[in-house]
Amino acid sequence: MTEKQCEICGAEISGSPQKIVIDRSTMEVCKSCARFGKPEDKWTPVPRKMVPVERAFTVMRPKPRDQFKDLVELVPDFGRKIREAREGLGLTPEQLGARIKEKATLLKKIEREDISPEDDVRKKLERELKIKLTDQASEAQVKSGGSGRGLTLGDIANIKRK
Ligand SMILES: [Zn+2]
Incomplete structure (x- = not known):
């Protein structure tokens, strides 16, 4: 058995211990104690260039009743x-x-x-x-004009009279 104990809390470490650096000394600690130090090797997880796959929103819009x-x-x-x-x-x-x-x-x-x-x-x-x-x-609506009618000849005559 190569059971290791956390150098901070003394708990048995199941799995691989976390190597951390506290005051320049490396310690093997359990997971919960790992937060007390810095990761030993510059294990800076280089953020892999996750090129965000731009969600190609190539959803075809339904054509607006083209067929009609x-x-x-x-x-x-x-x-x-x-x-x-x-x-x-x-x-x-x-x-x-x-x-x-x-x-x-x-x-x-x-x-x-x-x-x-x-x-x-x-x-x-x-x-x-x-x-x-x-x-x-x-067509009939266009001809009859309705409320939003434009100027009629009568209107123009009225304007001229003023
Ligand atoms: Zn611990």
């Missing part, structure tokens, strides 16, 4: 509009489908608003049924 940028706004009740226009013409979905070369099942789904018509289907429906399926609200 060309999508025109459908009127909210496009299904009803289509059905009413179709019925107004006295056409069955099958007959309408034959006219625009689309499946009747597709038209039924569109009329139930299960799906939105693709652009080309929508255009064919608009042409065939003579309806508008796109939302014109934004």
